[in-house]
Amino acid sequence: MTATNTHTPTLSVITRVPIPARVDPKAVLASLHAYEPLIKANPYVAHFEQRHLDVSEVVDDPLFLESGTKLQAFIVVDRVPVIPGLGAWGTKEVGIPCVMQSFDHGVRVRANAQAGVVVRSSYEVRRRGEVQDGPDLLLGPGDEGEWELVEIAGIDCNFFVKHFVRSRFSSAHQEILQRVVDGVARKTDAAAAGVNTGPAVADAGTPAEALPVV
Numbered sequence: 685m686t687a688t689n690t691h692t693p694t695l696s697v698i699t700r701v702p703i704p705a706r707v708d709p710k711a712v713l714a715s716l717h718a719y720e721p722l723i724k725a726n727p728y729v730a731h732f733e734q735r736h737l738d739v740s741e742v743v744d745d746p747l748f749l750e751s752g753t754k755l756q757a758f759i760v761v762d763r764v765p766v767i768p769g770l771g772a773w774g775t776k777e778v779g780i781p782c783v784m785q786s787f788d789h790g791v792r793v794r795a796n797a798q799a800g801v802v803v804r805s806s807y808e809v810r811r812r813g814e815v816q817d818g819p820d821l822l823l824g825p826g827d828e829g830e831w832e833l834v835e836i837a838g839i840d841c842n843f844f845v846k847h848f849v850r851s852r853f854s855s856a857h858q859e860i861l862q863r864v865v866d867g868v869a870r871k872t873d874a875a876a877a878g879v880n881t882g883p884a885v886a887d888a889g890t891p892a893e894a895l896p897v898v
Contacts, residue, residue, distance in 0.1 A: 698818025
């Protein structure tokens with residue numbers, strides 16, 4: 685594994701959501717490090733399983749650093765909408781190989797998606813303003829904490845799908861980040877009330893049409 689990131693992606697996208705003041709940022713970090721809550725936060729996921737990781741998958745990828753820990757590989761099967769309005773009948777299942785690595789501030793993820801699209805993301809728990817690029821943080825009631833969950837993504841894709849990827853990626857991944865935070869907040873609230881809620885993953889809801897990548 686290389687020590688510095690010298691790769692220049694086709695697209696760079698930063699997405700962020702606030703971590704409410706009542707939620708311990710360490711709990712959000714722990715949720716990321718568990719991997720499963722982050723995978724399940726994608727509303728398109730049908731199922732997933734851990735797979736064998738070959739060292740050749742990561743040794744020359746600048747995303748993965750020697751300082752990271754817990755390298756794991758998965759196959760994530762997304763149910764992708766192909767015909768709007770038909771529900772499950774209008775979808776197909778697509779397997780996406782992913783590699784994940786923990787580090788001090790979060791998780792690094794590489795996903796080899798459809799049509800040759802490769803997404804390298806860093807999901808990080810950061811103090812507000814620490815990551816200065818990307819969109820402004822929109823705050824709602826109860827969001828007045830000091831921390832946020834940020835995704836810093838580099839996307840490799842063909843020039844002809846670049847506009848499509850950019851237009852779909854940000855909103856889809858903002859939903860993923862929000863679901864991770866909501867899951868932890870739900871467990872925080874339940875613990876305060878003395879209730880066991882199970883895994884820290886928010887209810888699915890109805891996702892907007894988006895590029896289905898981890």
